[in-house]
Amino acid sequence: MQGIGAGISTVLARHGAHVVLTDISDKVAETAGRINEDGGSASSKIIDVTNPDQVTEAFKEISEEHGRVDILVNNAGIYPRKKLVEMDESYMQLMFNINIFGTFRCSKAVLPSMMERKYGKIINMSSVTGPMVGAPVGGQTAYGATKAAVIGFTKALALETAQYGINVNTILPGYIHSPSAFGLRGSEDDGDAEKAMREFGYKIPMGRQGSPQDIGNLVLFLASDESSYLTGSEIVIDGGNILQEEYSGPYRPK
Template sequence: MAHSLDDLHAVVTGGGSGIGAAIAQALVDAGARVTLMGRDSAKLEAHRTALGASHAVHCATVDVTHPDAVDDAFASACDALGPVDVLVNNAGQAQAAPFAKTDLALWQRMLEVNLTGVFLCTQAALPSMIERGFGRVVNVASTAGQIGYPYVTAYCAAKHGVIGLTKALALETATTGVTVNAVCPGYTETPLLQTSLDQVVAKTGRSATEARTALQRANPQRRFITPDEVAHAVLWLVMPESASVTGQSISISGGEVM
């Protein structure tokens, strides 16, 4: 699959670290021009340097929950690298709280970042894809969008929404040359996971090792997923040869969801 994405422009939201950074690396290695989007400009620039392909990588600082900012970021991306062929909606945030202590602010924040951000970015990129008769949209959801987890009600609701959006939009675009899919990682070795582990340690008094072991039990392989494993699945979905795959929510979880 070397350089099979030549001449394609891919946007990765949340592209400065974790899963997004791994996806960006995979896309660059496959020949794509890549725009990294995220809120932290320093992280974006650092990853652009790490990619070693500054001539084909653009950075756009954006909060995906703000419509005007999203429009400006995509205009910047198109000016820099041309029309968007591939959109990976990876930006997200997780925050835990018992349902009784989930206030409206937390509820709305989880929906805005994890679901509304997907909606806004897809609306910004999709019309041009349809006009040109080719496009790939991949939404990074979660196993939390396929099953339920305690203490993350708002996050689960948002990720279930992402999967519903994926299915509906896949049907709406089925004859246009655009595919819309989701990948659903289980617990993945990222800074976001470390934050969750720190919360478990702080709230339960468990050791860091005990906290890791407890979360790994959810995975039948008894391990965490790696960002590169998620990136590999995304890369497959955006290939021109994957044109018949649309409306799918692919679990990357070591068998946790079957």
């Protein structure tokens, strides 16, 4: 696991949670290893969220190993770009299968026990892209549709579970500095993706792209009892980017 998921896990572990990192990629074990080396408590499991049986089985094992799941963060998601006229149905279906059905499957796997215990925090990863904004170059109809769907899913589930003491909220990140976004922002032509990403950050009022830890800090709040009266909320975290009616950057720290 890399990117935002790694940032979230690191922050939660630093604040005392045992985190079970799940991902289709075996990099997840390395990330869990790093958290343990830094004094946190983490384990990992390979899950493909498009496989319903695998998801059910994995959460059963996690609950048996750790007694319960208090916090679920539905973060797995893909964001390739393809214009509508070039897209076939299988592409659209794959985007939904990961970005929204994945969220459905994982939530369904943890909910019965959360409802029984009258406690649980579900945090879903949407995006400003789709529900609020889009790239002028296009290619985001599939992604945008899935991320808007995450918001509807969150609100409906929040209502369905409020009386069980379960909080369901969604985060709408703007531009976050993660390896999967390299090349989408700024050019990699000069071979320095990090530099391109940094310079792209000057387009954002706060003068930088967000970090995975920024998202982790918001997840920490939503996973804590300090946010216990918050449910069905959609929180934008984007360094002020979508507040701009017109761009007047580059924005350098004063």
